[in-house]
Amino acid sequence: MRDIRVHDISKVFPNGTRALDKVGFELGAGESAVLLGHNGSGKSTLLRCLNALERPTAGRVEVGGINLTSARGASLRMLRRDIGVVFQRINLVPNLSAFQNVLFGAMGRQRGLLGSLSITASAEDRAFAMHCLERVSMAHLASQRADTLSGGQQQRVAIARTLMQRPSVILADEPIAALDPKAGQRVMELLWSVARDEGMTVICTLHNLSVARIYGERFIALVSGRKVIDAPAAKVSDADLKALYADADTAEDDGDAPGLSMPQAVNA
Known part of the structure; x- marks a missing residue:
């Protein structure tokens, strides 16, 4: 805190x-x-x-x-x-899944490339990403592309991405x-x-x-x-x-x- x-x-x-x-x-x-x-x-x-x-x-x-x-x-x-930031402009990566977008919240602790983050992410990070999606009631849409989600759903994924930082x-x-x-x-x-x-x-x-x-x-x-x-x-x-x-x-x-x-x- x-x-x-x-x-x-x-x-x-x-x-x-x-x-x-x-x-x-x-x-x-x-x-x-x-x-x-x-x-x-x-x-x-x-x-x-x-x-x-x-x-x-x-x-x-x-x-x-x-x-x-x-x-x-x-x-x-x-x-x-x-310090986590939630923006008015949600800025999810549209052609990636909700789960992959949440994983980007771990970038501050990763050295890998953006595109390979979902592949190189540790089992712990992947489990925590699902936990963050569960916190925002979006776990059931983890595999869905971000650009197919409603505005409210996208903002909830953005909050999960912020939680992924553990801020x-x-x-x-x-x-x-x-x-x-x-x-x-x-x-x-x-x-x-x-x-x-x-x-x-x-x-x-x-x-x-x-x-x-x-x-x-x-x-x-x-x-x-x-x-x-x-x-x-x-x-x-x-x-x-x-x-x-x-x-x-x-x-x-x-x-x-x-x-x-x-x-x-x-x-x-």
Whole structure:
């Protein structure tokens, strides 16, 4: 189990866009938080900083007490191995089976080629891959090609692939945005259930406020790259949440949103 500590990180892109502005928070090992904000608020940039796909311009990120921001080489690979990511774009290999796609989650521990992974995988890895599919109720479709599965089924396979990493932390970036409401609810229930059972630390970005209300125990919200809410969900009013999305149609992806209404800061 690992905690996450974000120390006043800022991110300014080469074009001058300030995506994050001194964002800081702590999330204890095994805790979960829902990250909210309109398109362009900086949510995706923050998640990318949390697994070092982006380096903050200032500040630092610590995962399990280790400085992720300054990690390089083997140290960074070891840390990333412990951070699972569930994307909005599911990115399964379409012509391979669900089982083969799940095995790719073990790549961080493998030296073999992608195409031969299902052949070279150890008996232990193959058994664990089936276990991961069982966890997401997809074992009966293990041999089915990924491109023949429904969107909800594909996302469940993607979660199984993440579980294959044996991560302590899961970052979920709009995991249900491309799904219909019923499939989205099943995926969220599954993700939260698995994370709770395994004691994982979870940060999940969501747009749907109704879904956020169901699953969020703690809300962290950004507007124009600044943290404006960080509090238990029960202490955040519906008006506070709606203010996050006021005039959201003026926002740009992962950048500043000039003229956006700023809700009153809410903190625990």
